[in-house]
Amino acid sequence: AASPVLGNPLNYNRSVPLTYEQFRFAFANAVDEDEAHELYETYAVPASGVPLFQAATANLNPWTEAQVDTENPERGPLLIISGEKDNTAPVAISNASYKQQEKNPAVTEIHELPNRGHSLVIDHGWREVAETALAFIAQQLKIG
Known part of the structure; x- marks a missing residue:
């Protein structure tokens, strides 16, 4: 891409x-x-x-x-959102980033959205991305 x-x-x-x-x-x-x-x-x-x-x-x-300093102990919670059909940042890249970051003591999660491409935050389905991110933030507020 x-x-x-x-x-x-x-x-x-x-x-x-x-x-x-x-x-x-x-x-x-x-x-x-x-x-x-x-x-x-x-x-x-x-x-x-x-x-x-x-x-x-x-x-x-x-x-x-x-x-990127993947071991930074000051890093906050990290949510990686990937699109199943993303040609620019394929799921394999998102998964590799997740594997690097999951060694960090901070919370690290990955969420793959089916049938979504790289335009996931600007296309008709942007609300799904926003809802996923808001749910992650709400969960972190409960934990913290």
């Missing part, structure tokens, strides 16, 4: 626009065509290639800004 940006090293310092087809694959693959066009018109803007290059090389660069 990141190949339109990462496919050209010169994109590191550029703002890179996505075509509708690229946006559809990366973000709006789990919604119908009409909603995908609406999301593209509303949210697709050229963005810096820097964060994608940093994330892609994070395992090779120990000083990257993308580095």
Whole structure:
């Protein structure tokens, strides 16, 4: 899903626009065509290639800004919400992040939403994400 940006090293310092087809694959693959066009018109803007290059090389660069301290004892509760059909951050990536974070003493949970893509927080089903997050927060308030 990141190949339109990462496919050209010169994109590191550029703002890179996505075509509708690229946006559809990366973000709006789990919604119908009409909603995908609406999301593209509303949210697709050229963005810096820097964060994608940093994330892609994070395992090779120990000083990257993308580095995460998974053992930070000060970290609060963490909820990872993933979409079953997400092409940009596939479930395998979310599960790998969860496995890294579950070693932390703070609460760590993962929740996979069926039939959802990367647009899960901006598409018609955003309320399901909000309700999942609010339920997690409510549970943490009961514990704390």
